[in-house]
Amino acid sequence: MSDAIISIQGVTKRFGEVTAVERVDLDIRAGEFFALLGPSGCGKTTLLRMLAGFEQPSEGRILIGGQDMTGVQPNHRPVNMVFQSYAVFPHMTVFDNVAYGLKVAHTPRGEIAPRVKEALAMVQLSGYEARKPDQLSGGQRQRVALARALVKRPKVLLLDEPLSALDAKLREAMQIELVRLQQTVGITFVIVTHDQDEALSMADRIAVMESGHVRQVASPQTLYEFPSGRFVADFIGKMNLFEGKVVAREAAGLSVEVEGLGRLELPADERAPAPGRAVGIAVRPEKVELTRSAPPEGSVARRGTVTQVAYYGDVSYVFLDLEDGPALNANVINDERAAEPHFVKGETLWAAWNPRDFLVLGE
Structure with missing residues (x-):
């Protein structure tokens, strides 16, 4: 696919005798909101971790931006990841949390404050720079984690069950926020979720996974109205x-x-x-x-x-x-x-x- 920013080619991942991901071929387009959807244990998180570089494929290869990621460490990949637990530093202010990655990367000091300000504006947290995480709501802490990932301007943002810790009403609000944010920044979002409603409401395309295999890749409406088989039909809706x-x-x-x-x-x-x-x-x-x-x-x-x-x-x-x-x-x-x-x-x-x-x- 000519417009693919991520190309997953024949990827298999084994942990001892257990095969978590098996012979996956998948292209993810530049600028799309893509979801990996499936039940617990289907291999979706393992696939996301291979994109991030936290795991290496047993077979096959992953290309990001046309570059083979084999052997490339997580901090050298053009991606950033938002975890399920947010992983914000409780002892740091919002500003310092967002600036942390820039400081570690030795970004010139004069660039840090403007980029933090820009990232916080993206997630609608301007004016919150001096607050600590315990002074924020769950949704605000999630947005701090998003700003910290976006401030490094990655080509791809990886999201591992980012809304699962939120209550139902806040989760629905954050789904709308994430779509707005993705459309604003224009970069590729790849989200892992087991929540079919979450995937249907946010993603441009969805890969439905079962037992390490991708069963169908399609738009939300196509998956719902024209599923490829029993598993997809029963899992979606x-x-x-x-x-x-x-x-x-x-x-x-x-x-x-x-x-x-x-x-x-x-x-x-x-x-x-x-x-x-x-x-x-x-x-x-x-x-x-x-x-x-x-x-x-x-x-x-x-x-x-x-x-x-x-x-x-x-x-x-x-x-x-x-x-x-x-x-x-x-x-x-x-x-x-x-x-x-x-x-x-x-x-x-x-x-x-x-x-x-x-x-x-x-x-």
Whole structure:
């Protein structure tokens, strides 16, 4: 990729007999916000540490800015890293925390104060220079860590679960701040997270990892609407998954026998599996519409009984047991002000969705 600032080429990392990362090929573009997403133990942090130089690949190589990083120490790489714990020095002022890296690098004294001032302005902490970390909120301490990384003007900023220590509301605010900051400074951000909402809301592209492998690299919308397989579909968002078997494949689509739903005729593309193949048939909960009257022709429609309603303010998750079929989850937007839930436990409803909203998933 001609505009790649990071090129990961056939990288494998082993710790004794354990393979943490296996044969990863990945390009990260200059100026993009890129996320490494996956469950604990999938290899995402190990991959980030190899970018930073804290670990060396067992096989393969990493290029940053076109330069092979094999054997290059962390302090000589054009990257900087923000850790999950912030790692700000408690005995230093905000100014001294941000200036620390410049002083270690023997930056001329006359350059330090203007660059610290510039970095603090970027993270909206102008006027906080004399404060100590214990006089700051969690979000402000996180911004000090960001300023300390940005003040050295790296080509790439690496972020290791940077928001996990914050409460939910502050985490959402900092997600917006990080995107604004990345767009302001224009450098490449690479973030590691296990939080799908965090990755979807911030990243230009996401690499979903499982067991040391990259399963899919795509934009947030593509990952959500067109996942490459069961793992990605299930990890990104919520999913109703049914087991099925392809009965026939025609130019117009697939005929699939689905457990609990019967024979379904579904749209398909050239990647559709051959007859006889077992497949997963899935539909997102927000694609399911619940009604008390029969839905229009053309929908996939089944009757079911409400077993639970989970209220979250703006949305309710409604769980149903379908007649002669599996359980189903539907998301209902609470777009009308009411003191009582729209649907209640024990009620019988129609659940319906468009056949085009089905995902046909291989392994």
